[in-house]
Amino acid sequence: MLKDKSFIVTFFVFALACLFALLSLVFPAFGIGKDIAFYSFAAICFITAIAVVSLRNIVYSGFLLVLMFVSVAGIYITLNADFIAAAQILINGTAVTIMMIFGIWLTHSKEDTANENYSWVYRYTAFIFGLGLLIMLVRLSGIYFSARPPFFTFNDPAWLTTKPQFVDTAMVIGKAFFNEYLIPFEVASIVLLMALIGAIVMAMREKNKNTVADININLAKSEEV
């Protein structure tokens, strides 16, 4: 577990890295280019992801999630995906994280055991599990680390170093949505509507209905009397 007091120091380091990455994106004439932007955003993204899963105070986790989504949007920009980057900031960076933070605040209570730690055996087992999956994924991605060939190689080596082609991403995506991806587009809108209605119905407060906790409290009171 990271100490919560180191949060402020790490936040300033993150802010400096963000500034550096943005400068290198906006002013490529400085000589610092796309790879510096990628490494800065990747570092912010990975460190904030680690912080989100391991900080003790979950409110900090919720706010650091915003920083993680914004740095993922920066990585999308280094991949010439400007429309996706804007959508990432608008949907994930603000809407989803605000919902998460409200979820944290509405379900927070001092007596709750949810913020206690698991035992170290549990956490190290999960760490080994994640590390194994990471090694498997990296081996599957086709990188030569040793003399042994990887499980998988790309058919066309030119895929690895394609020169960036500046296409009008919004126009291409819009045309694709209304031609060959029309049915998935409509199905996605129906899924969103169903999720909206389902969330409202499930979170709606039923009146005059005793919950288990209320019944237990009433039982305890009656036993005291």
Add this chain to the structure above:
Amino acid sequence: MTLTLYHYLILAALLFCTGLYGIITSRNAVRVLMSIEIALAGVGINFVAFSNYVTPTTLQGQIFTLFIMTISAAEAGVGLAIIFNLYRNLKTVDMDKFDSMKW
């Protein structure tokens, strides 16, 4: 050293495994939802990287990333509604306490 597809694949694998670690080790149900969002961000980076390097003009990976964003937003809404309902009934968000469907 120029950026290749491998850089993005390794970053996506790191994010996905971080999200998986969070899903396993989190006790708070809201943190589990946040870990799922981290894993989905890794998946999105993978899709956009393949879109940039393999199909740079038709952008099929970016279209799939938009679908992933839609589904993840719907998942977050429904998941939080379920967590609110559980919290109202059990007064806790501890994953270990969620062990019965009916009470």
